[in-house]
Amino acid sequence: MVQSSVVFNEVDHTYNYLGSFLSGVTSLLHRTLFADKYNGISKEVLAKAADYGHNIHEQIELVDTLGVESHTPAVQAYLQMKTDLGLTTLANEYLVSDEIYIASSIDIIFDDLTLADIKTTSRLDMEYLSWQLSMYAYLFERQNPGLKVPRLLAIWLPKPQYGRPNIIEVPRKSMDALKVLIAWDKSITSQFNNH
Template sequence: MQLTKSQIIFDQQAHTYTTPDGVCLQGVTGMIERQLFPDKYSGVPEFVMKRAAERGSFVHEVCELVDDLGIEHESEEARNYQKLKESYGLQYEASEYLVSDNEHFASCIDKVYRESDNEFSLGDIKTTYKLDKEYVSWQLSIYAYWFERQNPGCKAVRLFAIWLRGSISELVEIERIPDGIIIELLSAEIEGRKFINPYAVPSVKTDMPLKYREMEQSIIEISEQEKYWKEQKKILMDGIMKEMVKAGAYSWKGESISFTRKKDSIRKVFDRESFERDYPGVYDKYLTDTPVSGSITLKVS
């Protein structure tokens, strides 16, 4: 059974969905955030959002190259995606498969895989620091609802998130939300009323001031960016070191930067543990009190 192609026109550059009659339709992301997760990205700086979007777009593109052209892309995410496909026996059917109710909403499903003649699995690629399974569940459940109506006789039998972020590569099966609840969510958005989420749980109690609670996602992203760029700098410096050794150079100068290579050497360090063991009490005799400024520790759970 072949999948039905939607008549909705998707402009990838403007990211808009338009009917053949010129009517603009809503995407799913904005609706989900308004109705279910209004504070999801509250306080996140624009540059962080932009960088995350660029990274996500890149990973989506290389995965399409793997699927559509069979290209073995050099990126870690592309290699890991290929391994996931092979490990789980995924039979690729389509990328960016557009589904719509043809009246109010439209969106593209990242990946469709064939299970049988009329059974399919739907996948959504995520590149976030943490995988938000609740968010993906709503997203893919909406897609599954439209997918089955756009393709009568077909069934979306499995939904899963494809989590790709550097060395992280996981295929996470996602629970489908019943169609009745999805219909109510869509109706609430169309009618301009607030959807009452039957799965909502009380907020976790916290003593953190509101200002910083709203910035939590931003802080996580900044922390992750710091870690990422430290790793990238190390990779760069290790590469430069190898090239300078190979060239026998100790100094390289560019227009705005320069590199200086230090020769191998031996540094003498004081073995405190051995000294304390051999001369008990002497070490403490020479300790002095030094003021130390207070600090905080950030732990991302």
């Protein structure tokens, strides 16, 4: 798999390519289709949820890449589901980009090139996931000519009160739909840049 030349700065969560800042997929989705996604949810609740999700993501990356043990129930559930489904991790936090406009890191790529995103939310937003993972697949295939993503998966690891951990297949959006979305976002961001 091709390694992107984009540089990700974890502190301020920016993507830089040869001195130009690129948009992350999440930022693009929140500027366009999902501008109201977190309306009515307090900053404190969002910050706590983000911290929890970040912690689970980090633990899974350490378990997958270094074989570190974790006794966190969500991570244990992830490992069990991987075993049950015969999934083997090929890469964690794999950075993909068109090196023009968009860059993002894919949570997990399994050895058959299935792309997966980890969610720790109280419920799964399948429409959001479909756009997010479809954009990842588009960037992955563009960066790796000749490689095809067979499927997209959501790895749902909610807190126990919200449900049981699960791996769910996510439908893929068409290339035409993604092109329309990117064009829409460019029209929004060019308005900001011109004022």
